Amino acid sequence: MAVLNHFSACRWTLDQVRAGITGQFAGLAALYGREAKQDRLLEKEWTNALAWTQKTTRRSTRRRNAFINDTSHPEPTGGAAGSASKAGIRQLVNDAENIFYAVLDDRLKRLGREGHHLRFTLRQILGFARANDTELVEVGCRSLALGLGKHHGTVARQLPRLVALSDGLLTKVADARHKRADVYLLQLPEKYEQLARELAWKKGKIHGIxxxxxxxxxxxxxxxxxxxxxxxxxxxxxxxxxxxxxxxxxxxxxxxxxxxxxxxxxxxxxxxxxxxxxxxxxxxxxxxxxxxxxxxxxxxxxxxxxxxxxRFTVQAISEEDLYDQDKDEYWMPPPDGDPASDYAVAFQAA
The missing domain is CATH 1.10.10.10 (Winged helix-like DNA-binding domain superfamily/Winged helix DNA-binding domain)
Incomplete structure (x- = not known):
């Protein structure tokens, strides 16, 4: 994972990692042992490396921009870490949509009925990314099922299959936790960048069903x-x-x-x-x-x-739970010169 995290931080792609394993980084292949184990674990661990790199990049940016002392010169932050402009995201979605129709749609239609379902699922995800101007798609199976007219269990089974067949266009970067849904990253693989620049964008919306x-x-x-x-x-x-x-x-x-x-x-x-x-x-x-x-x-x-x-959430104790407004808990001290001592008054009040 340390090697994969390093490659991810250097902005490598999964295809470059696979090429390096068979070449100058043969020692990484030796860590996996058998080739079947490497094929089974490499893609999953590469996804974890992408998520780790994204999280640590935000942390390191905050630390780097912190002042060491009062005489430190401020450094420009460059905006939000890891975020793209709306125009850049729209361009990414347009390019991804072109690659989908030019390459992936033709591959998926050969899978018969399963391919039809996967084609519509990817259409729905692209439509969600376009509507929300984001490359990080955090949407639950039920929300996708509503746009596809399917059962949410069917969509849950299709999503891992879609990620595997998307050829790097769609990557799962975070698992669902508590009330948060799975998070998928929409990106344009390097091998499709030239093709995306050559294809003209098509007008019209992209729909699920x-x-x-x-x-x-x-x-x-x-x-x-x-x-x-x-x-x-x-x-x-x-x-x-x-x-x-x-x-x-x-x-x-x-x-x-x-x-x-x-x-x-x-x-x-x-x-x-x-x-x-x-x-x-x-x-x-x-x-x-x-x-x-x-x-x-x-x-x-x-x-x-x-x-x-x-049921598993610890409820925080508020100030109203500790203080009763209807009960008078204020104690008035004795006036100055009162012969009764403070200790006696306090004792009688108690």
């Missing part, structure tokens, strides 16, 4: 997004190539959405019907009631969990 697609299904959501984000109105063949969905599933999805006036066809190409409000359509299909039921369930589950945690 919008409410209406809880009723229509994941295939319809992918087909609608393909039509919505395409530079040119796609045909059925274009949608099949872009989404990785079978021809029968694509035809079923477009026919169903066309019947609901969500899309329309012009000269063999599909276009979005801008006059159709998806939220109102979701209400017509009865999805809003399901969403409200899920929100109520999550609130109840959180209340039960917080009540369980509060």
């Amino acid at each position: 919008r409410y209406v697609f809880r009723a229509l299904g994941d295939h319809s959501a992918l087909v609608y997004e393909c039509i919505e984000r395409s530079r040119h109105s796609p045909t059925n063949a274009d949608i099949i190539r872009a989404t990785g969905i079978s021809r029968s599933a694509v035809e079923k999805a477009v026919n169903e959405m066309a019947a609901l006036c969500m899309i329309h066809r012009e000269e063999g190409r599909w276009r979005i019907t801008a006059t159709t409000n998806l939220t109102q359509l979701a209400a017509r299909l009865g999805v809003i009631d399901d969403v409200q039921a899920q929100i109520s369930l999550h609130r109840h589950q959180r209340a039960v969990w917080h009540a369980y945690l509060d």
Whole structure:
């Protein structure tokens, strides 16, 4: 861990560490012993090293900027330690979104049904990072499940799988503790930086699963997004190539959405019907009631969990607990020249 912490502080990447193990840092591989053990532990320990480096960087910055004595010259702090500007975070999210659509989305769609779920989960995380202007995504499984229309247990099983398949785009840096959720770091791997600069940013929002697609299904959501984000109105063949969905599933999805006036066809190409409000359509299909039921369930589950945690919380004693306002505890000393001694008065008062 000391070696990995050093590499992390030097801003190495996991790919550089793996390359170094097979080269000039072969002694690090010897510490793991077997290669299977190295493959199993290296990624987990590298994540712990990233979290440790981030925490110690903030501490060392505070110590370095402290005055040694009154004659010490102040040093510029450079702003908050380890924080990026909003413009930088938006650029990071835009680049990560481009890499996701150009590389990872194509890989995940080959995993079949599991891949569809992982694609939507990563979309939801990217949307959360964009909405909150942060590269540190601290969001619970229930919050993700609400945006995906899934059970929170399903999301909890998918997140470790997504981190493993994200190719360094998403890294878990802190485990959930008490009322805090897991923390994930969104970053752009070094090997994708050149590709991210060459790709143009696409307009439009990135979504998890919008409410209406809880009723229509994941295939319809992918087909609608393909039509919505395409530079040119796609045909059925274009949608099949872009989404990785079978021809029968694509035809079923477009026919169903066309019947609901969500899309329309012009000269063999599909276009979005801008006059159709998806939220109102979701209400017509009865999805809003399901969403409200899920929100109520999550609130109840959180209340039960917080009540369980509060049982182990030591309650602080306030001043009101020690002092009774209705009871007169003030003792008036005797006036000057009173023949009664202070000790006698004190004794009688007691």
